[in-house]
Amino acid sequence: MKSKCLILFSIYRSRDGRSSRGSRAHWCTSFGSSVGRFTWLGRHIRGGERRTPAASVWDMEPLSADGTELDGFFDILEERRRSSDLSYAFRTFTPQPYRGAKPISAAALKRMVLESQYLSYIIQEIMEESDEPREALLEEASTLLDEMSQNLQLGFIRLLGYALNKVFKSVFSSIHVNEDGLTRLQQAIQEYPVILMPNHRSYMDFLVLSYIMFTYDLSIPVIAAGIPLMGMKLIGEIFRRSGAFFIRRAIGSDKLYWAVLSEYVRTIVRTGYAPLEFYVEGLRSRTLKSLTPKLGMMHMVLEPFFKGEVFDICLVPISISYERVLEESLLAHELLGVPKPKETTGALLKARTVLKEDYGCMHVCFGNPVSVRDLVKGKINSRQYNLVPRDLPMKPNEETQEFVSGLAYMIIRSQERNAVLSAWNLMAVVLLQNLQGIDLDLLTHKTLWLRRLVLRFGAHLRWPKNVPDSEVMSLSMKLHHSVVRCEKERVYLVEEEGPGPVTQEEGVFRRAAAVLMCASYRNQAVHVFTRPAMVAVAATTSASNRTDDIFHHFKFLLELFSNEFVLIPGQAVQDFEEGCSLLQQSGVIGRSDEEIYVRDNGQETIVFLRAILQPFIESYQVVFRYLCEESSQTFREKMFSSNIRSFIMKLLISGKVQSYECLSSDLQKNVLSALLRMAAVTKTKVDDQNEFRVNKSAVKRTWDMLSNGWTPQISANARL
Ligand SMILES: CCCCCCCCCCCCCCCC(=O)SCCNC(=O)CCNC(=O)[C@H](O)C(C)(C)COP(=O)(O)OP(=O)(O)OC[C@H]1O[C@@H](n2cnc3c(N)ncnc32)[C@H](O)[C@@H]1OP(=O)(O)O
């Protein structure tokens, strides 16, 4: 059977070598309505004018957000449900590559890296520092490349295409993709080296993206993958042959590794070998909230542009929004300290029961391609790059680092702006503010109130057309039966059941798992509220109505929460203005030259927005309390998580703390990072481990500032 499959795949691989005209004709006649879709794309791209990509991520074409179905999206599974999986997998595939580039084999790519002047220069440097012979270092570089290299082969894409067709049709009711985004992407791929930058919430992300590329005849991307995936028997190799290149997680100061990886990435970009996909957040967000960017890969992909080796580079932000995430329970448990299951083929097979469930609808929104050339104008002095030969390493100066970091943040913000929310996200917001349970009627009423608010705040919301609101609610609850249950017209969170009597700790753990799972769906929408909510908190806790005072408090919140939410560094004024103008347009606040005041009919929204931030504020307060009350001023990183968990567990059991979200390890780490940034905590390496030293009076000052005006009285009332 195996050899039969291999023969079939190799036959089809050779068919792909045909002239594109012949292949397209074949495909057009064989594949009914997706041809319509394809020719539509083709008409717009090949027949149309050459356009340069958009100058900025901010001029996204607005998606219709009138609170019904979203315009401009189509369900890619619709056609797949009508045709056979085999014919899909074996269809002719003729993507238009970057400037008609000829394919480069994996071996040729490796050779280009090994023979590069850059690598040779770094090897020379290492030889001088370590006395290691050149041959040994070259041998090591070659081994690193063998470990790292992708070996993309269309036969394996077809194999996975076949399997994924079946899986997606079974687990998702629809996969909606924005048509104009695909068109723009297809055009960009032909004209520029393209970097695909999706958000990362699930293992499904990279599977679905390559699937879309294959389905719409777009060049298959090569993808930066964490090295644990390589270790999966058989699957690791299939991923490699489907375009994954593997990178080590903590690279540290391994000079040769950095050199090999960065030259490998640059060669892919420079040659336009294939679109390069990487996850700028660095890993799947356990909270489903966006993560602040990792910058290593970002620097590597942009370098060929800075050095003038390519005319431009196109970055494509991609927002993947799930109505229900496959890993929802595992992610919540990881936040509570349960280790992630190791990536093995055995574990994957065991996890196949999740495929029996329904995960609803998914949206993939390809954002406007961002031209690095347009954005860089006036921000970087390119003369510095002309002073150093292209092949030599050059450490990015401060202005370049600032530009690259700003760009990474902008991409993540644009992923957020193009995210598609569902009714369930809004219900999760309301449920979290009513953990004791809520009447279904009231839940519906509040969700509809929230629907109006998020639309006024500019969110993209999918709310099924021609379906009564009550049915939208009940369908959402049915889909999320693992999170909520409805009993006698009252809605509660579902807690895990287990055998035998439950200890107090187990009770808290189960409750926390349920809360964190629900919170992750609130988090999918939290970016919509972040800025107005910070204005709401600042406006109701600052000493006066003066804009200056409110801005001062707002800036403090921004600084404190800048690991929690994605906030572009140095944009406090813009963030404040954005928050204020959303509130002003919604009639919540009024502004005079020097003052901001809450309108009478804006109180309800202010109370609600404060409640959105409440679990975060309470969690930060609890961590501050822990750090101030701990007898020791220093602690090791490993001990921090377990000690603080037991500290919070006791407070939850005694009822002194209400928010179960305090138990989230992600929140706790973010507090530590904030304190490090604010220099209230310092970090040193001791015996190869991170050791933290706490400046208790500085932590206390931050705690006081945060607690100013945030009394239990207010927080108890602060519910929607
Ligand atoms: C039809 C159907 C088809 C289906 C077909 C299926 C396809 C199936 C494919 C599977 C595909 C799976 C895909 C999985 C998806 C993931 O596995 S996501 C996880 C992997 N990807 C990523 O993480 C990408 C983003 N990550 C990064 O950019 C990280 O920075 C890196 C590059 C991994 C490095 O990580 P790190 O060691 O944490 O480094 P980072 O913090 O960035 O920097 C550390 C230090 O190194 C310094 N540094 C940076 N660059 C350099 C340099 N070049 N030289 C020297 N020093 C440097 C930094 O300045 C920094 O210094 P400090 O500021 O700390 O002083």
Ligand SMILES: O=C(CO)COP(=O)(O)O
């Ligand atoms: O990102 C990964 C693969 O998708 C692997 O890292 P995490 O499992 O930590 O998210």
